[in-house]
Amino acid sequence: MTVTSLHDPSHREALWELEDAFDRGDLISLFGRCTVSYEGRAASDLDAGDRLLVLKPDGAALVHTDEGRQPVNWQPPGSEHRAAVREGRLRVRSTRTDPDETLTVRFSDVHQLSAMAVTGGRDLTLHGSEEDLRTRILERPELVEPGFEPLEIERPSSAGPMDVFGVDADGTPVVVELKRRRVGPDAVGQLARYVRALREEIGTEAVELGADNDDGDDEGTPVVRGVLVAPSITERATERLADRGFDHVALEPTPDD
DSSP: OOEEEEESOOHHHHHHHHHHHHHHTOEEEEEEEEEEEEESSSEEEEEEEEEEEEEOTTSOEEEEOSSOSSOSEEEOTTOEEEEEEETTEEEEEEEEETTEEEEEEEEEEEEEEEEEOOOOSSSOOOOSOHHHHHHHHHHOGGGTOTTOEEEEEEEOOTTOOEEEEEEOTTOOEEEEEEOSSOBOHHHHHHHHHHHHHHHHHHHHHHHHHTOOOOOSSSTTOOOOEEEEEESOBOHHHHHHHHHHTOEEEEOOSSOOO
């Protein structure tokens, strides 16, 4: 098991680790001085105190004190975790939309933060790696979509290497980002950076060759598609994909037996 642990981190250090842990799908625990508020079908507040916050990859959030075995506040699986530094405090929010509920924990001090990659559990068993996922696509490109043709793996760009680069049935360039587990909006942002870098690269090449470069969704911007391949994605990630015109393909790293 891979474990990252920070003792008495600054709020910025804690925020950076939380963002990375959300992207990885880690199980997260934070212990520190905090206040807790809940808004939804009812409303509640807890004054400052030392508490343990547990954030699970399935979206569940649990706030524990030093008494009892039940959390004093919680959010169910399917919620979306986000973090920010506001007004000198680390703010962690867990939200869901059906019904509309928000759990907000504001830390004035973080004494301990741990993030653990989990590979077991009733609904979280992971099989295979991103390399297995890439192999599946290279062997069966139609899993991405009919007519997709992979041309290059780890293609370099100004934003970093792309997992898979190819073209669709119409010859349009496609950037494919691979994730072996459920991911959130950070994965969409990563895909967007690759797409933007490729658009800039193709645009430069077209200008150097004297080619017509007005076939994009913006005037003078080449069309480049983005596809996120992952077993599942959060609701927030779905919204981000739709906003950018990208696609999601639900695919496991290895086929089911």
